[in-house]
Amino acid sequence: MGITIQHSGVQQLLELHFGQFEPDLISKLAEHCVIRDFEANQQLMRPGQYFKSTMLIVEGGVKIYREDQEGNEFFMYQLGPGDACALSMICATRKEQSQISAKAIEPTKALLVPIALMDELMTGYKTWYYFVLETYRSRFEELLEVVDSIAFKSMDERIEFYLKNQRKLSHNDELALTHQQIATDMNSSREVVSRLLKKMEQRGMVRLGRNTITILF
Amino acid sequence: MGITIQHSGVQQLLELHFGQFEPDLISKLAEHCVIRDFEANQQLMRPGQYFKSTMLIVEGGVKIYREDQEGNEFFMYQLGPGDACALSMICATRKEQSQISAKAIEPTKALLVPIALMDELMTGYKTWYYFVLETYRSRFEELLEVVDSIAFKSMDERIEFYLKNQRKLSHNDELALTHQQIATDMNSSREVVSRLLKKMEQRGMVRLGRNTITILF
DNA sequence: GCAGGTTTGTGACAAATGTTACACAGCGGG
């Protein structure tokens, strides 16, 4: 954990995952931003927190949750290298807060871009401007898919949707997940998830093991 | 229905509902955009449609729905004068499509801003750039509230939330709604809505009449 | 290999929501 200043490292990481950025922009970012390391399971953001900077993920993975007053959480989407948290941009630019939380699912490096820089970047660097718009667009689309899944789908379809998503993110048909984790992410209960997964296994859609779910479809 | 060209009218409407725009921007928009009229209940957007322009609402009201493959629809939020459809901006700028539909709830006038103009507006007019970002931000927040309501809340709480929203939008405690309309918007069934509204009436939260629900809380 | 924790399986039941079926009330047009 902690903040590390290492300009050359920043430059390399940016070139690797944000290749679309113009060279000037990369230098600019390398000059003014810092990398912050997070351990697995560490929170990057807490509900109600104000932002002093927006975050670009350069390594690892981050899960974004919506939280309600009682502390229930609902998994929305996941970010990887090359992604940015739209919320941190939005809130950062307006100095507002939001009821979301972000958790590293593995050791993660994020680039902290100070809010103060945002206006200059938006107006001065076309690739940054496109990046921000594209970030908004894709997060918005993801959020719409989330709405779909809870508004129209039943629990078993939602589990299927969830598993497919996890497979896409991990590039692996074998997922290291407990039923409890899934239930928590979907704001349901472990028993329900177990029951439905068992039915999916009987239908030949998955194979279940301790801590692993293998997708067969 | 139909497209009306009336530069002076456009200018006036813009000044009225988009007072924050700089004068240059208003002239620019008045010069290059057209007003389009929609009747009550007319669709402004169909699922899967491509956008050639983004829309600013200058008069009336528009409900935004998410649709699934089977044609079920789920009400997300509502736009009034001074609002813009974030989706039409996002999709417009990227020439992508989306499974949403928009319906006028009353006679509505919208300003059509051609996509071709977007880049020029974003880079050339600061008030436009802020407007777009603010539009994204507030739609995103609204969408998060929608997620809340279906992820965490039970049906009766959702109805309460829905009624409160309608009151805010209509500035009126007496809502002209049928139970069927509410049920459709929430992707539920009329009987369920009737049942729960009746309970709310017994608890003194609302008064029910034919085609009207009076909010008492 | 055994103790103790974690993960999964499962039955019984509760609660919420969806479905079916039907009665009736209000309202407008002829």
Place this chain on the structure above:
DNA sequence: CCCGCTGTGTAACATTTGTCACAAACCTGC
């Protein structure tokens, strides 16, 4: 005034999801 339409009320039942209780399977450290 009566017919027919739309909207509402409600009972009975099905289905889905959540909760409780408990057992078994599995894993790890000793």
